[in-house]
Amino acid sequence: MRNKFKYLTITVSLLFVFCSGFGQEYFGIGINGFASQGYLRSTENNYLGKSKDGSFEFNEVGINFQKNLTENLRVGLQLFARDLGSQGNDEVIIDWALLDYKWRSFLNVRVGKIKLPIGLYNEERDIDLLRTSILLPQSVYNEPQREVLSALEGMSLYGSFDMKKFGSIDYNILVGSISTNPEAPFIKDPYLSNVDSAASLATSGLSAVPGFVDVNSLTGNSKVDVNHLIVLQLVYNTPLEGFKIGGSYYETDLEFSGDFALVTNFTNPADPSGTSIISSISKISFFNEITLRSGVVSMEYIWKDLTLSAEAMLQAWWVENIRRDNEVAGFYLSASYQFNDKFAFGAYYSVLYEDLGNKDGSNLVALGRNDFEGFQKDFAITGRYDVNEYLVIKAEVHIINGTADVSYVDNLVNPLKEDWVLFALKTTISF
Amino acid sequence: MINEITYLCIFIFGLSPSILSQELILIIHKDSRFKSIATKDIKYIFLGKLKKIKDLNIIPITLKIGKVHDIFFDKFIKKNARQFSRFLKKLLFTGRGKPPKSYKSK
Numbered sequence: 236m237r238n239k240f241k242y243l244t245i246t247v248s249l250l251f252v253f254c255s256g257f258g259q260e261y262f263g264i265g266i267n268g269f270a271s272q273g274y275l276r277s278t279e280n281n282y283l284g285k286s287k288d289g290s291f292e293f294n295e296v297g298i299n300f301q302k303n304l305t306e307n308l309r310v311g312l313q314l315f316a317r318d319l320g321s322q323g324n325d326e327v328i329i330d331w332a333l334l335d336y337k338w339r340s341f342l343n344v345r346v347g348k349i350k351l352p353i354g355l356y357n358e359e360r361d362i363d364l365l366r367t368s369i370l371l372p373q374s375v376y377n378e379p380q381r382e383v384l385s386a387l388e389g390m391s392l393y394g395s396f397d398m399k400k401f402g403s404i405d406y407n408i409l410v411g412s413i414s415t416n417p418e419a420p421f422i423k424d425p426y427l428s429n430v431d432s433a434a435s436l437a438t439s440g441l442s443a444v445p446g447f448v449d450v451n452s453l454t455g456n457s458k459v460d461v462n463h464l465i466v467l468q469l470v471y472n473t474p475l476e477g478f479k480i481g482g483s484y485y486e487t488d489l490e491f492s493g494d495f496a497l498v499t500n501f502t503n504p505a506d507p508s509g510t511s512i513i514s515s516i517s518k519i520s521f522f523n524e525i526t527l528r529s530g531v532v533s534m535e536y537i538w539k540d541l542t543l544s545a546e547a548m549l550q551a552w553w554v555e556n557i558r559r560d561n562e563v564a565g566f567y568l569s570a571s572y573q574f575n576d577k578f579a580f581g582a583y584y585s586v587l588y589e590d591l592g593n594k595d596g597s598n599l600v601a602l603g604r605n606d607f608e609g610f611q612k613d614f615a616i617t618g619r620y621d622v623n624e625y626l627v628i629k630a631e632v633h634i635i636n637g638t639a640d641v642s643y644v645d646n647l648v649n650p651l652k653e654d655w656v657l658f659a660l661k662t663t664i665s666f
Numbered sequence: 667m668i669n670e671i672t673y674l675c676i677f678i679f680g681l682s683p684s685i686l687s688q689e690l691i692l693i694i695h696k697d698s699r700f701k702s703i704a705t706k707d708i709k710y711i712f713l714g715k716l717k718k719i720k721d722l723n724i725i726p727i728t729l730k731i732g733k734v735h736d737i738f739f740d741k742f743i744k745k746n747a748r749q750f751s752r753f754l755k756k757l758l759f760t761g762r763g764k765p766p767k768s769y770k771s772k
Contacts, residue, residue, distance in 0.1 A: 299759065
């Protein structure tokens, strides 16, 4: 059924593309959409799915409807489904749905489900055709957190101040809450890979874990409440054409509660190869209050066909129950060049630290983990080919050192490797 | 009021192809109360940042493709046709806005 939906949507999209120009409009309702299919393969470490064997669980499909109700009032909605390893699974969600009232250039309001303007590219991360790269730099645009940090339900005030010869400033203020999926890796993985997991287990009456631990499933009564979320973004468009700098900040309180089944995997001492494991299952109730604050500073310069960008992110976590804090940090430098109407080339270097106070990951060794799980350094190069206005094909190579962003869930049996390469292919159609 | 909106929309179609290689002339209907418009305001109109000038609603309209379209956006919006197309798709797919209506010919 899931696949049927996917291919039905792609087929409908193709029909739109080849039977018409960009977009359709019926009774003043604009209809547009896109569909992407990708492929991931890694030399080591399963990443964003079962990539070691090659994974086609990498797609996005979206269709939106928009109408101007008056000269100042617009209504719109986008349906969206995606699959990326264990994320999404092609479940159709409302990506955004809003009323947008434009009053003056300096003050406008949106209400509904609104995409989050975190960094320069978070709002557009679902739309592959807007960028040169396939994967955005994971140091700032972390895929496991994508389901949680995509959109909020609430309202937004936004606008732009013209400062004449000094450029202009765009602002965006959002308040609201988030509906989250408790199966998201963002929620599950901390129980596996985070230094807090050992403390969580200890409070649950378990001792040290000799092997891998897997949160197998969160049961029906588990839930995640995002009590409030505030997002602020400022972007200064400098007098130098194409050059802008910006900053984003958000803070939220998260409450995780419920039960989960914990599968503890022990290495089998009778097996000298170490490949077979013994599992035990425990059921654990939990309640965690987490405060998350994060900031991103950004820079982008577009000069003719060259785009340069750089961003840095700091994420501060506070886990109330065990009174622990942690700071995740990352940055990237990126360049892309459009050679002609068809071909573009891009590259970036991205660095992520799981704990800013322990960049080399040495503290993880005492917890039975590898030091290279504390960082992830990624050099990526991409080629993009626009077949026509509607169809894009991309190929990308990542040379990666470290596994800070690699999921334990996807790598339970094989030990993590420090140096690895990820290949990605993706094609997108839009109408 | 409606007529004035319409007049202002028309200026994009008033580009003269004969002078495309050198300079552009924007033509506004003679009955419009606009005597001039800042280049920056034109840019903001097409980027969706400016909806009103002197309490008058502005509705931008574009040509779909062609030299007039390309040169207009290069000179006034400071984006080439491909960059402007991606900008419009960004508006469209992120919920930020609805792109201007476009027509195949003048």
